Amino acid sequence: MLGPVIAGLWGTVLPAFGQLPSAGLHGPSLDPFRDLFGWSGLFDAARLSVATGLIATALSLGIVALISASWAGTDAFRALERLLSPLLSVPHAAAAFGLAFLIAPSGWIARLLSPVLTGWERPPDILIVQDPLGLAMIAGLVVKEVPFLLLMTIAAMGQAQPRRSLLVAQSLGYGRVTGWLKTVFPRVYNQIRLPVYVVIAYSMSVVDVAVILGPTTPPTLSVQIVKWMSDPDLSMRLTGAAAALLQLALVIGTLCFWWLGERLIARVGNYWIMSGRRGQLDAPVRVFSLLLGSISALAVFFGLASLLVWSFAAFWSFPNVLPDGFTMRTWTRHGPDAFTTLGETFLIAGIAVLLALALVLGCLEAEHRRGRPLSRRGLWMLYLPLLVPQTAFLPGLQTLLLSIGADVGRIPVILAHLVFVLPYVFLSLGDPWRSWDTRNAIVAGALGARPWAIFWRVRAPMLLRPILIATAVGVAVSVGQYLPTLLIGGGRVSTLTTEAVALASGGDRRAIGVYGLVQTLAALVPFTLALIIPAILWRNRRSLHE
Amino acid sequence: MKYLAMVAALAAPTFAFANPDPADWDAVTSEANGQTVYWNAWGGSTTTNDFISWVGDRVMEDYGVTLEHVKLTDTADAVTRVLSEKQAGENDDGAIDMIWINGSNFAAMKDAELLFGPFAEQLPNWDVVDSEGKTVQTDFTVPVEGYESPWAMAQVVFVHNTATMPDTLGSMDALLEWAQANPGRFSYPQPPDFLGTTFLKQALVDILDDPSVLQVAATDENYDEVTAPLWAYLDALSPQLWREGRAYPATGTAMFPLIADGELDLSISFSPGAASTAIANFELPDTVRTFVLDDGTIGNASFVAIPYNSGSAAGAMVVANFLMSPEAQARAQDPNVLGYGTVLNMAALTADDRALFDALELGIATLSPAELGSVQAEPHPSWMTRIADDWADRYGAGQ
Numbered sequence: 001m002l003g004p005v006i007a008g009l010w011g012t013v014l015p016a017f018g019q020l021p022s023a024g025l026h027g028p029s030l031d032p033f034r035d036l037f038g039w040s041g042l043f044d045a046a047r048l049s050v051a052t053g054l055i056a057t058a059l060s061l062g063i064v065a066l067i068s069a070s071w072a073g074t075d076a077f078r079a080l081e082r083l084l085s086p087l088l089s090v091p092h093a094a095a096a097f098g099l100a101f102l103i104a105p106s107g108w109i110a111r112l113l114s115p116v117l118t119g120w121e122r123p124p125d126i127l128i129v130q131d132p133l134g135l136a137m138i139a140g141l142v143v144k145e146v147p148f149l150l151l152m153t154i155a156a157m158g159q160a161q162p163r164r165s166l167l168v169a170q171s172l173g174y175g176r177v178t179g180w181l182k183t184v185f186p187r188v189y190n191q192i193r194l195p196v197y198v199v200i201a202y203s204m205s206v207v208d209v210a211v212i213l214g215p216t217t218p219p220t221l222s223v224q225i226v227k228w229m230s231d232p233d234l235s236m237r238l239t240g241a242a243a244a245l246l247q248l249a250l251v252i253g254t255l256c257f258w259w260l261g262e263r264l265i266a267r268v269g270n271y272w273i274m275s276g277r278r279g280q281l282d283a284p285v286r287v288f289s290l291l292l293g294s295i296s297a298l299a300v301f302f303g304l305a306s307l308l309v310w311s312f313a314a315f316w317s318f319p320n321v322l323p324d325g326f327t328m329r330t331w332t333r334h335g336p337d338a339f340t341t342l343g344e345t346f347l348i349a350g351i352a353v354l355l356a357l358a359l360v361l362g363c364l365e366a367e368h369r370r371g372r373p374l375s376r377r378g379l380w381m382l383y384l385p386l387l388v389p390q391t392a393f394l395p396g397l398q399t400l401l402l403s404i405g406a407d408v409g410r411i412p413v414i415l416a417h418l419v420f421v422l423p424y425v426f427l428s429l430g431d432p433w434r435s436w437d438t439r440n441a442i443v444a445g446a447l448g449a450r451p452w453a454i455f456w457r458v459r460a461p462m463l464l465r466p467i468l469i470a471t472a473v474g475v476a477v478s479v480g481q482y483l484p485t486l487l488i489g490g491g492r493v494s495t496l497t498t499e500a501v502a503l504a505s506g507g508d509r510r511a512i513g514v515y516g517l518v519q520t521l522a523a524l525v526p527f528t529l530a531l532i533i534p535a536i537l538w539r540n541r542r543s544l545h546e
Numbered sequence: 547m548k549y550l551a552m553v554a555a556l557a558a559p560t561f562a563f564a565n566p567d568p569a570d571w572d573a574v575t576s577e578a579n580g581q582t583v584y585w586n587a588w589g590g591s592t593t594t595n596d597f598i599s600w601v602g603d604r605v606m607e608d609y610g611v612t613l614e615h616v617k618l619t620d621t622a623d624a625v626t627r628v629l630s631e632k633q634a635g636e637n638d639d640g641a642i643d644m645i646w647i648n649g650s651n652f653a654a655m656k657d658a659e660l661l662f663g664p665f666a667e668q669l670p671n672w673d674v675v676d677s678e679g680k681t682v683q684t685d686f687t688v689p690v691e692g693y694e695s696p697w698a699m700a701q702v703v704f705v706h707n708t709a710t711m712p713d714t715l716g717s718m719d720a721l722l723e724w725a726q727a728n729p730g731r732f733s734y735p736q737p738p739d740f741l742g743t744t745f746l747k748q749a750l751v752d753i754l755d756d757p758s759v760l761q762v763a764a765t766d767e768n769y770d771e772v773t774a775p776l777w778a779y780l781d782a783l784s785p786q787l788w789r790e791g792r793a794y795p796a797t798g799t800a801m802f803p804l805i806a807d808g809e810l811d812l813s814i815s816f817s818p819g820a821a822s823t824a825i826a827n828f829e830l831p832d833t834v835r836t837f838v839l840d841d842g843t844i845g846n847a848s849f850v851a852i853p854y855n856s857g858s859a860a861g862a863m864v865v866a867n868f869l870m871s872p873e874a875q876a877r878a879q880d881p882n883v884l885g886y887g888t889v890l891n892m893a894a895l896t897a898d899d900r901a902l903f904d905a906l907e908l909g910i911a912t913l914s915p916a917e918l919g920s921v922q923a924e925p926h927p928s929w930m931t932r933i934a935d936d937w938a939d940r941y942g943a944g945q
Binding site: 039041121126127131132215217316333334492494502504505509511 | 584588589590591592596614616617618619620622623626630633641710729730736738788789790792793794795796797799800801802803804806807808809828829831938939941942943
């Protein structure tokens with residue numbers, strides 16, 4: 001995974017210091033940085049990137065921790081889990097469109113209340129979507145990261161044995177929430193740390209959500225980088241490359257800041273745990289967390305519902321809650337193309353995920369047999385593609401592929417997807433896999449099973465749920481890839497995401513509805529299977545359910 | 547001699563492959579048969595996408611050319627792609643065979659010698675193109691010289707919802723007055739979106755007493771003075787815009803839902819027939835109409851160009867030629883399909899071909915050619931790049 005990132009970064013560093021021979025530009029020079037720092041929007045764009053990354057991550061993690069603390073192990077939690085997990089698969093762009101239409105001044109919520117409650121005959125001129133603070137964008141990221149972190153938490157909890165700790169804590173008089181936060185959360189957080197880091201890096205450099213919900217005067221740094229990188233004035237690519245390096249530095253800096261925050265909270269948390277306070281706020285916290293979780297789930301749910309209504313809508317204007325009429329026209333026009341593209345999307349995702357699974361399982365099993373886990377440095381290398389902003393190394397990677405003649409078509413795209421799918425699969429699977437109780441292997445070995453038999457007949461079945469979740473995550477990641485598909489495929493490979501984002505600039509909500517829904521479907525099906533299959537297979541093995 | 551002949555023999559096929567001769571049309575069509583043309587064109591408009599798909603069906607039928615539409619969000623992506631290929635030494639079979647291109651992207655590619663050609667004026671259908679009356683031989687004042695071929699005419703029109711804004715406006719000053727009386731009801735796409743920059747150009751052309759200064763490249767000496775009235779105008783207009791100018795729609799078509807919802811009363815379009823098409827498509831209310839300014843509005847042509855490293859240049863020329871055919875042009879002008887203006891000279895057409903155009907119903911929101919009035923020329927691209935940069939500094943980033 002190191003190769004593509006390093007090669008891509010090299011392709012970024014050279015132009016950042018003025019070296020772009022094909023455009024007749026020769027370095028080294030610091031002019032690109034001078035131009036970058038001369039851009040009037042730089043401070044706001046950088047502030048937006050850092051603020052949205054930190055706030056979105058902190059909010060998402062906070063919501064997930066509160067929900068898990070309040071409800072883990074209850075029926076309400078299982079209901080929420082069932083509600084949230086499919087939402088993980090909803091592509092970011094589709095969720096962002098849905099959310100935009102919900103909260104805009106002319107959106108569904110305003111339509112429901114108007115004109116009776118608000119008196120608005122026309123939508124009010126208020127800046128909600130694309131606000132300068134990026135609040136709408138943060139909301140869009142939170143509703144998508146909550147399901148992701150929650151599923152990571154659920155996968156981690158299977159090995160953290162929360163029930164026993166919680167029982168002990170509760171028998172000592174701790175409230176449910178307090179007891180969970182004090183005994184289970186530190187262990188769970190340790191397992192979901194890298195996913196949290198990835199959420200930070202992702203939120204800071206996301207392009208599609210920022211384009212739809214984020215401010216444009218100025219946009220976030222990553223959106224501006226994409227603009228510079230595609231400017232017909234070639235010297236702007238130098239500024240873009242310099243900005244990409246700045247973006248990288250910001251991500252690294254923010255990760256360090258978060259890491260320091262972890263230390264601080266761990267210290268404060270220790271005092272809190274040692275204080276032995278039993279917690280008084282359990283009841284309101286439980287209600288509050290359920291409310292937050294439900295709002296974030298319902299936002300995506302109703303957003304998707306709005307895409308559905310738009311895809312069948314005839315003329316539909318404010319303040320009507322529903323369209324003047326319904327028509328099949330949009331589906332007959334775009335449906336066939338969308339489903340053809342669905343096939344291509346699945347083909348790419350399927351191959352990339354199978355390759356990733358084979359590599360990850362092989363790697364984890366080798367690790368287990370040698371008894372030598374992947375070093376911390378190795379882990380960071382593996383996660384590098386997720387921690388380095390895509391805008392920083394993909395253009396460079398494209399140049400590399402071109403120079404070896406593998407520039408267009410499906411195979412380079414699949415390999416490019418693998419760069420991003422593999423870490424996510426590893427991320428989903430690594431910790432549950434390692435946390436597996438190896439005494440099971442010892443017992444099986446004592447009963448005469450050979451290593452491969454242990455792998456296939458004991459370990460893989462016991463870890464079926466994390467494996468399936470990892471597969472579903474991989475498919476969703478592949479389905480959602482925009483820049484790698486566009487750049488590495490030379491525009492010749494179109495997936496649902498490239499089609500949807502291309503449509504996005506035009507604002508045809510009906511066509512966006514069709515593509516958004518089909519895109520959601522592409523990622524939703526594997527998730528549903530990942531939740532259903534273990535439940536069916538292990539219906540008579542209760543403790544494998546957790 | 548033997549050696550030279552051998553080199554010639556070896557080089558000839560490669561040469562012919564890379565550079566089909568546009569003048570030898572039979573050779574072009576026979577080489578095109580079986581080729582696949584990757585046409586990189588903006589994919590944000592579903593009506594355009596459908597039209598391109600129809601073009602694909604027709605060139606397959608007549609010439610055996612497979613047309614693949616690569617849907618771009620920004621034409622500059624294609625320019626970047628060709629440049630990367632040149633950088634990597636991919637000179638024979640690049641990923642792009644044809645680009646829907648215009649203005650500064652064309653100027654940049656022509657400048658960097660990234661284009662195949664000249665070919666446009668050798669295409670058979672060039673004979674029926676209105677090369678005298680329409681601006682098809684310059685693209686934003688840059689001479690085309692056959693490096694791109696035209697396929698549609700565009701002209702600025704203002705789109706208004708007569709249900710909420712019954713009156714038309716005669717000038718940019720009238721627009722400002724109206725905006726001050728009706729704050730929050732007008733917006734334009736955020737530059738550097740092409741329609742956004744077109745609005746800025748339209749404003750400048752209309753405000754200036756003598757816009758002819760814009761026909762030559764901007765200089766450091768005259769730029770500030772010439773553009774000063776534009777900034778004064780925008781300083782007055784911006785706070786009156788939708789969302790007080792703190793956010794802008796992304797593109798022209800992204801303004802349709804805003805008009806439909808009653809957020810905007812007035813917007814701008816570069817396609818005189820787009821409003822009628824959008825009404826038929828449920829995207830705009832049927833109370834929408836269009837108007838032009840008293841002194842006329844800016845117009846230009848849309849072109850297609852072929853990158854220097856296309857492996858299917860012959861196929862691309864066949865598509866470019868088909869786009870200029872009366873059949874394709876009449877279909878593109880149909881408001882139920884696209885509503886784009888034609889590049890053809892009606893007088894040069896046969897009676898049958900002319901009948902195709904006469905039969906068209908232009909749609910309730912589309913102005914007739916007479917009503918569209920005089921077309922004002924596009925300023926030189928150097929003005930636009932500087933104005934777009936300054937706009938970003940003043941209103942787009944550092945406010």
